[in-house]
Amino acid sequence: MTLNRALVDWVAEAMAPLGEMTHRRMMGGAALYLDGVIFALVTGDGALWFKADAASDLDWDAAGCDRFRYARAGRSASINYRRAPEDVHDDADAMRAWAMLGVAAGRRAAR
Numbered sequence: 799m800t801l802n803r804a805l806v807d808w809v810a811e812a813m814a815p816l817g818e819m820t821h822r823r824m825m826g827g828a829a830l831y832l833d834g835v836i837f838a839l840v841t842g843d844g845a846l847w848f849k850a851d852a853a854s855d856l857d858w859d860a861a862g863c864d865r866f867r868y869a870r871a872g873r874s875a876s877i878n879y880r881r882a883p884e885d886v887h888d889d890a891d892a893m894r895a896w897a898m899l900g901v902a903a904g905r906r907a908a909r
Contacts, residue, residue, distance in 0.1 A: 801828055802844040812893035835908065837900035839879055846886065847879035848900035851907065857899060
């Protein structure tokens with residue numbers, strides 16, 4: 799799988815008013831950072847996932863955003879990332895609003 803560069807570029811464009819977005823390649827995808835704080839993942843299949851935590855779970859649940867799940871050693875596991883709502887793919891305001899939940903979770907995790 800290859801990195802969905804168009805999606806990474808779109809996120810960077812939408813987030814530009816809030817700070818500098820950078821990314822690091824990982825396992826066919828990328829980790830996205832805003833001013834050095836991790837806030838999202840783009841997976842090799844082109845999906846966008848925002849960082850989440852207990853403080854933001856109610857918002858993600860209310861929007862119906864699935865948890866990031868994967869299979870490991872025949873068992874299902876999850877990490878604290880939520881699938882981005884569809885409107886972030888064509889609405890910069892929505893991108894910023896949802897991404898900032900991810901940034902806030904990233905800041906809390908860094909403490």
